[in-house]
Amino acid sequence: MPQFNDTELTAAVIKSFEETPDPRVKFLMEELVKSLHEYVRKTDLTFDEWTYAIDVLTRTGQKCTSSRQEFILLSDVLGVSMLVDAVNHREREGATETTVLGPFYVGEHKPMPHGTDVSPGLSGESMFVQSRVTDLKGQPLAGVPVDIWHADDDGFYDSQKPNYETRGPSSRARFITDADGRFFFRTILPCSYPIPTDGPVGEMILQTRRHPMRPAHVHFLVDAPGYEPLVTHVFIEGDRYLDTDVVFGVKDELVAKIEKRTDALMPDGKPASAPWHLMSYDFRMRPGKGTAPKPMLTVTEDA
Amino acid sequence: MPQFNDTELTAAVIKSFEETPDPRVKFLMEELVKSLHEYVRKTDLTFDEWTYAIDVLTRTGQKCTSSRQEFILLSDVLGVSMLVDAVNHREREGATETTVLGPFYVGEHKPMPHGTDVSPGLSGESMFVQSRVTDLKGQPLAGVPVDIWHADDDGFYDSQKPNYETRGPSSRARFITDADGRFFFRTILPCSYPIPTDGPVGEMILQTRRHPMRPAHVHFLVDAPGYEPLVTHVFIEGDRYLDTDVVFGVKDELVAKIEKRTDALMPDGKPASAPWHLMSYDFRMRPGKGTAPKPMLTVTEDA
Numbered sequence: 113m114p115q116f117n118d119t120e121l122t123a124a125v126i127k128s129f130e131e132t133p134d135p136r137v138k139f140l141m142e143e144l145v146k147s148l149h150e151y152v153r154k155t156d157l158t159f160d161e162w163t164y165a166i167d168v169l170t171r172t173g174q175k176c177t178s179s180r181q182e183f184i185l186l187s188d189v190l191g192v193s194m195l196v197d198a199v200n201h202r203e204r205e206g207a208t209e210t211t212v213l214g215p216f217y218v219g220e221h222k223p224m225p226h227g228t229d230v231s232p233g234l235s236g237e238s239m240f241v242q243s244r245v246t247d248l249k250g251q252p253l254a255g256v257p258v259d260i261w262h263a264d265d266d267g268f269y270d271s272q273k274p275n276y277e278t279r280g281p282s283s284r285a286r287f288i289t290d291a292d293g294r295f296f297f298r299t300i301l302p303c304s305y306p307i308p309t310d311g312p313v314g315e316m317i318l319q320t321r322r323h324p325m326r327p328a329h330v331h332f333l334v335d336a337p338g339y340e341p342l343v344t345h346v347f348i349e350g351d352r353y354l355d356t357d358v359v360f361g362v363k364d365e366l367v368a369k370i371e372k373r374t375d376a377l378m379p380d381g382k383p384a385s386a387p388w389h390l391m392s393y394d395f396r397m398r399p400g401k402g403t404a405p406k407p408m409l410t411v412t413e414d415a
Numbered sequence: 416m417p418q419f420n421d422t423e424l425t426a427a428v429i430k431s432f433e434e435t436p437d438p439r440v441k442f443l444m445e446e447l448v449k450s451l452h453e454y455v456r457k458t459d460l461t462f463d464e465w466t467y468a469i470d471v472l473t474r475t476g477q478k479c480t481s482s483r484q485e486f487i488l489l490s491d492v493l494g495v496s497m498l499v500d501a502v503n504h505r506e507r508e509g510a511t512e513t514t515v516l517g518p519f520y521v522g523e524h525k526p527m528p529h530g531t532d533v534s535p536g537l538s539g540e541s542m543f544v545q546s547r548v549t550d551l552k553g554q555p556l557a558g559v560p561v562d563i564w565h566a567d568d569d570g571f572y573d574s575q576k577p578n579y580e581t582r583g584p585s586s587r588a589r590f591i592t593d594a595d596g597r598f599f600f601r602t603i604l605p606c607s608y609p610i611p612t613d614g615p616v617g618e619m620i621l622q623t624r625r626h627p628m629r630p631a632h633v634h635f636l637v638d639a640p641g642y643e644p645l646v647t648h649v650f651i652e653g654d655r656y657l658d659t660d661v662v663f664g665v666k667d668e669l670v671a672k673i674e675k676r677t678d679a680l681m682p683d684g685k686p687a688s689a690p691w692h693l694m695s696y697d698f699r700m701r702p703g704k705g706t707a708p709k710p711m712l713t714v715t716e717d718a
Contacts, residue, residue, distance in 0.1 A: 118505065122494065131625070132623040132624060159499065166486045190448055195424055319440065322431050
């Protein structure tokens, strides 16, 4: 009879997965068991610590709603999301660098005409964003859907605010690249913001004296058929949190110099009402397969 | 500026915890980051796999209710609970072996007089349980509360059945040891049973072709002041699942030979109505501190 004690336990748990039909699942479960057991042994984890971990994981799951994904946030602040991104994008060949999707993607956005102000009525400094999507040789990719989203001047995404479902999106849109691979739109300059700290992830951030801030950025999801879907941000140069992004999402190449302009007309020839900012950033796509990430906000409540 | 890429990322995440005031928390977080990152690197975890993991963790949290703790169940079937138990009980010095608390402990039970039938009206074969609680030298420990609980003949705990709150406990009670350290009660012979398979843990068990069964057992929680709280089971000899317990809770010493008896009287001198079983098992307590585990079923819904 097996003795499930300290020394024999790990082998017994690994053996329990020996009939797993899918070899990849078998490997992932075996490595998970090894990793979890090594952690418990190395730390001599106490009951109170285990109990605390069970409680944190439970509350993290229960914090997830149709507009919030606390487990993605936890993965983000532990650098796991960024590492998964890294190991899946080791070969760039000159393609634009990737970064995390983040928990505020809500799925395919509503297509809008080029030049649309995606943040009408919102306070903040005006910004014009212009971009071009090309292949690795610089050839334009036409008809490509590009989802964009960013936090507002108050540091919140539209989906974090009350009555999001009835108000509809703001600072969130889809554009389709034109024949020359270009798209452009009006918005406001995003600012740095804290991740939500009213849940278990926030508790951890506060207990460990980390700051909860992300440097200002705009999210882009570029999904061209025949190319690897590109999930990335463009960061605003000079932000004080670029070096200590709470989710470790920054890469040098993704930091853009935003020009402050006083021209009376914006690049599409329409009038500018005040000093405005110009973000110019192009995306280079790498041939490949893959499907664009799906949002993970809809939670099945079958408890 | 840091490049949060594949090679530099882990060091950057570890560095983010450098201001953590509590050295133990700092150590646990640093080791957690190392462990998670090593897992992602070693497995080259894909986005789909990461997404699946996020979804499973979310649903595991959402499956937890006031009468169910799916994360403890997950910890149990991965052998983590049993390993935490093991690393915290390396020195036994002759004390009774420990095993997992399990997810069906609901907190302190209602004290009952010795000899009480804790499973009145339930189908199943009759069993008389007699036990004595002593220190390591065999000296009786009097006035010690002992919580007991077990699954019924249908494989379910009382807390898993509908209307538990209004019906109240069955096959679940507390006894206080007498001056000679003894306690005894009537119940039914428990049977082997499957862990709940209607949640994420069940999905994993089925996908990996494990069986979901636990060998028949009675839970005991003995909490004597000045002694280490003892959380254990007594297993029924001959059960076909002793070698492959889905939660790896079995230890040789905890398997009891249950005698089949036909005596007309039970050990307390009261009549037995049919063939009955006798479970005799004594508990040896080790001096020490510690508080008895609390149940982890009450979930704060602050989403």
